Amino acid sequence: MKIAVCVKQVPDSETRINLAAPTAELDSSGFTRILNPYDAYAVEEAVKIKEAGSDVEITAITIGPDTVKETLKKDCLAVGCDKALVITDPALDHADAAAIATVLSAALKKEPYDLVLCGFKAIDDDNGQVPILIAEKLGMAHVSTITSLELGEGTLTAHREIEGGKEIVQASMPAVLTCQKGLNEPRLPSLPNIMKAGMKPMETVTCADLGVEVPANLVQIKQYSPPPARGECKLIDAEDPAAAARELARLLNEEAKVI
Amino acid sequence: MSDKKYPTGGEFLLSETAPADVFTPEDFNETQRMFATTVDGFVEKYYQPLMEEIEYQGNTKLGKDLLKEAGPMGLLMADIPEPYGGMGSDKATIMLISEKISAAGSFAVTHGAQSGIGTLPIVYFGTDEQKQEYLPRLATGELISCYALTEPGSGSDALAAATTAVLTKDGKHYILNGAKQYITNAGYADIVILFAKIDGEKFTGFIVDLTSDGVTIGPEEKKMGIKGSSTCPIILEDVKVPVGNLLGEIGKGHHIAFNILNVGRFKLGASTVGGAKLAMVSALPYTKQRKQFGQPLCEFGLIRRKIAQVAATTFAAESMVYRTAGLLDVAIATLDKNDPTYDRKSIGQVEEFGIECSMIKVFASEACALAAEECLQMLGGYGYCQEYPLERIYRDERINRIFEGTNEINRMLVPGMIMKKALKGELPLLQAAMQVAEEMTGLPSFTEPGEPGYLEAEGDTVANMKKVVLAVLGLAAQKFGAGLKEQQGVLADCADIIMETYASESALLRTLKRAAAEGEEAAAGMADMTRLYVHDALDRVAVLARNVLADTVDGDELRTYQAALRRLSKQDGVPRSKLHDRIAERQITAEEYSVQA
Numbered sequence: 001m002k003i004a005v006c007v008k009q010v011p012d013s014e015t016r017i018n019l020a021a022p023t024a025e026l027d028s029s030g031f032t033r034i035l036n037p038y039d040a041y042a043v044e045e046a047v048k049i050k051e052a053g054s055d056v057e058i059t060a061i062t063i064g065p066d067t068v069k070e071t072l073k074k075d076c077l078a079v080g081c082d083k084a085l086v087i088t089d090p091a092l093d094h095a096d097a098a099a100i101a102t103v104l105s106a107a108l109k110k111e112p113y114d115l116v117l118c119g120f121k122a123i124d125d126d127n128g129q130v131p132i133l134i135a136e137k138l139g140m141a142h143v144s145t146i147t148s149l150e151l152g153e154g155t156l157t158a159h160r161e162i163e164g165g166k167e168i169v170q171a172s173m174p175a176v177l178t179c180q181k182g183l184n185e186p187r188l189p190s191l192p193n194i195m196k197a198g199m200k201p202m203e204t205v206t207c208a209d210l211g212v213e214v215p216a217n218l219v220q221i222k223q224y225s226p227p228p229a230r231g232e233c234k235l236i237d238a239e240d241p242a243a244a245a246r247e248l249a250r251l252l253n254e255e256a257k258v259i
Numbered sequence: 260m261s262d263k264k265y266p267t268g269g270e271f272l273l274s275e276t277a278p279a280d281v282f283t284p285e286d287f288n289e290t291q292r293m294f295a296t297t298v299d300g301f302v303e304k305y306y307q308p309l310m311e312e313i314e315y316q317g318n319t320k321l322g323k324d325l326l327k328e329a330g331p332m333g334l335l336m337a338d339i340p341e342p343y344g345g346m347g348s349d350k351a352t353i354m355l356i357s358e359k360i361s362a363a364g365s366f367a368v369t370h371g372a373q374s375g376i377g378t379l380p381i382v383y384f385g386t387d388e389q390k391q392e393y394l395p396r397l398a399t400g401e402l403i404s405c406y407a408l409t410e411p412g413s414g415s416d417a418l419a420a421a422t423t424a425v426l427t428k429d430g431k432h433y434i435l436n437g438a439k440q441y442i443t444n445a446g447y448a449d450i451v452i453l454f455a456k457i458d459g460e461k462f463t464g465f466i467v468d469l470t471s472d473g474v475t476i477g478p479e480e481k482k483m484g485i486k487g488s489s490t491c492p493i494i495l496e497d498v499k500v501p502v503g504n505l506l507g508e509i510g511k512g513h514h515i516a517f518n519i520l521n522v523g524r525f526k527l528g529a530s531t532v533g534g535a536k537l538a539m540v541s542a543l544p545y546t547k548q549r550k551q552f553g554q555p556l557c558e559f560g561l562i563r564r565k566i567a568q569v570a571a572t573t574f575a576a577e578s579m580v581y582r583t584a585g586l587l588d589v590a591i592a593t594l595d596k597n598d599p600t601y602d603r604k605s606i607g608q609v610e611e612f613g614i615e616c617s618m619i620k621v622f623a624s625e626a627c628a629l630a631a632e633e634c635l636q637m638l639g640g641y642g643y644c645q646e647y648p649l650e651r652i653y654r655d656e657r658i659n660r661i662f663e664g665t666n667e668i669n670r671m672l673v674p675g676m677i678m679k680k681a682l683k684g685e686l687p688l689l690q691a692a693m694q695v696a697e698e699m700t701g702l703p704s705f706t707e708p709g710e711p712g713y714l715e716a717e718g719d720t721v722a723n724m725k726k727v728v729l730a731v732l733g734l735a736a737q738k739f740g741a742g743l744k745e746q747q748g749v750l751a752d753c754a755d756i757i758m759e760t761y762a763s764e765s766a767l768l769r770t771l772k773r774a775a776a777e778g779e780e781a782a783a784g785m786a787d788m789t790r791l792y793v794h795d796a797l798d799r800v801a802v803l804a805r806n807v808l809a810d811t812v813d814g815d816e817l818r819t820y821q822a823a824l825r826r827l828s829k830q831d832g833v834p835r836s837k838l839h840d841r842i843a844e845r846q847i848t849a850e851e852y853s854v855q856a
Contacts, residue, residue: 070289070292070293073289073293074293074296078293188297188300188301188304188332189293189297190297190331190332190333191294191297191332191333191334191336191337191346192333192336192346193333194290194293194294194297194333195290195346198290
């Protein structure tokens with residue numbers, strides 16, 4: 001069985017973003033970069049399938065500059081993926097979800113994958129569109145935000161958390177699955193596996209190598225702007241709770257004009 | 260002079276080191292950085308959820324569980340050679356792991372007892388058979404080990420051990436009797452590396468199976484800190500140990516004990532750097548949130564001074580720790596890995612740098628103590644309460660100045676080892692000392708210096724400190740001769756002067772290396788810490804040297820030397836408040852120890 005895991009390198013959620021004024025492009029120079037945490041569930045699930053069965057090959061695929069290689073090595077190859085593919089192309093610098101999905105689909109067509117696992121969204125842009133678009137482009141089944149997975153003969157059963165309950169979905173393979181917290185507990189790369197990861201194949205290609213042209217963006221980010229500064233906090237000084245509540249209601253109605 | 264192409268121990272005192280030749284934390288490669296992330300991840304994922312139970316309820320057994328998790332992660336195998344299931348990592352990597360695991364409080368000590376002192380005697384002194392037998396299982400954590408040197412009656416004076424070993428009539432076993440104490444991991448270890456005197460005189464190492472008849476593990480010690488590490492006595496009553504478990508050579512147990520202490524010391528240097536950083540990251544966010552008189556604590560000058568002093572001292576400690584790692588690795592890299600005695604020879608290379616190992620143990624453990632002390636103070640009353648981590652860090656820190664050789668013993672060792680090397684002709688110290696003495700007692704030169712270049716003043720200061728070291732050591736050797744080893748006050752002052760010199764130079768070289776690679780702007784944070792540290796260090800050196808001189812010479816000779824010392828230690832001062840401000844600002848912004856510009 002061949003499994004592809006599509007991953008993305010994102011800024012660490014603890015990274016401080018220096019954004020004093022509206023800008024067209026974020027200053028990313030000081031960013032610490034990590035594997036998108038939801039992608040870690042996808043990697044872990046692929047590795048668990050490999051550990052449970054025989055003859056499973058896992059390819060980690062990503063788009064990004066040279067700096068993504070460290071993440072691929074540490075968080076994909078060192079935890080059990082077999083090889084990695086990096087698509088590096090300046091044409092992809094500001095690509096939107098549709099363009100990314102087009103390029104990833106071209107890469108995924110190179111080998112007959114039975115499963116494509118992805119995080120259900122990336123924590124940087126919170127878009128969550130790419131895996132769905134890939135499924136559509138490749139004509140594969142798609143199950144989103146799964147929290148458990150069982151594989152059968154050419155089929156799979158996945159659980160999804162839905163409002164107030166759980167949905168059990170059966171799908172045929174090949175399929176694109178997006179992974180949600182709760183699916184598994186991603187492992188840390190062990191020191192010896194970090195050493196071995198350096199010996200696993202990592203291929204770097206351009207869009208031309210894949211024979212795909214980057215389509216024009218359908219969506220463009222015009223501006224990043226900082227959230228408005230928090231106003232002064234007003235403390236209500238009242239004799240008893242009832243009076244405080246009356247004053248609060250008055251302020252919400254007359255000053256804040258929200259009720 | 261020797262014709263060795265690589266640096267030797269103590270050589271820094273006599274020669275100039277090029278910035279490009281020192282190893283610095285900025286030189287860690289991708290793999291080493293990934294290792295560090297895994298250790299951080301281990302602490303967060305496995306230690307943090309158990310922290311309360313380990314540290315405040317003193318559940319020492321959890322150390323065993325964590326070792327069993329750490330083994331498969333590869334955290335116990337860095338020191339073990341590849342043929343025996345380990346990674347055979349270089350010392351810089353090993354020290355980085357020690358630094359990172361220090362965030363795991365008591366477990367850091369548990370980890371060190373297993374992967375360091377509990378494993379290394381077999382790595383360095385074991386037979387191939389013993390290595391095959393034990394090392395692969397120590398690497399995975401299947402087997403847990405500990406190390407027993409101290410006894411109720413012998414601590415620093417380890418060779419005065421009273422534990423005995425007697426060969427049985429059939430020559431197949433030794434019968435061991437005695438008691439060991441303060442043994443880390445003893446509560447659950449499977450084996451112990453211990454020392455006993457064969458026939459009551461030949462101090463020898465043994466690997467002892469702790470399930471053997473006659474072994475009793477005593478109760479857990481009630482300690483001030485590191486409450487989650489297991490520390491018990493081991494009592495041996497007619498314990499039969501197969502002759503095959505004798506470690507190293509009969510009567511050469513001190514080789515094992517002293518060499519392992521060197522390793523323990525450089526690792527402790529690294530882990531106490533980690534401890535200092537932990538104190539800072541535990542205090543800095545608080546100083547931003549806590550307001551008094553309408554402003555955050557971190558905006559008060561005295562808080563900023565504390566932050567700056569802790570940061571600069573931590574920077575000096577970190578710089579000397581990893582510089583030493585580089586020295587060890589360069590020296591070990593000259594050995595042939597395929598040589599069957601490679602492991603034994605590599606510990607010899609560590610011994611070569613015993614001076615540096617002792618210095619970083621003392622300096623970094625005291626830097627950590629300063630950080631714990633001042634960071635607790637920044638939290639005020641909250642620092643004194645268990646709800647905040649500083650209370651624990653403050654207690655835990657204390658042991659670092661006691662174990663792996665007390666800081667007093669290590670202070671005696673620093674000038675002691677230097678003098679020994681000088682007398683053996685390995686360090687041309689006395690010749691250099693005579694030259695400095697001539698310069699100091701001769702006519703002073705009065706060339707007015709021009710406007711100093713980038714960190715040139717600090718470079719001159721370091722050069723002058725080296726002259727001071729040579730002068731005081733040379734005079735002390737001349738005055739006291741073989742009796743110098745009885746002059747503990749003089750020796751300790753000399754040790755402090757030598758350490759200040761090594762620390763100052765290490766900070767300076769690291770900064771210069773960074774500036775050469777990334778530009779002076781990128782090194783601005785380091786440069787400020789270097790200026791502050793070197794300036795203050797010179798004042799301390801001046802006082803220490805003045806006292807050594809007064810203890811050593813008198814009359815006209817003393818006056819001449821004191822005048823020369825005043826010339827060597829003269830400085831105009833640095834704008835300390837501005838330096839404090841800038842250094843503190845970077846730490847406050849980062850909310851942790853930071854060398855960023």
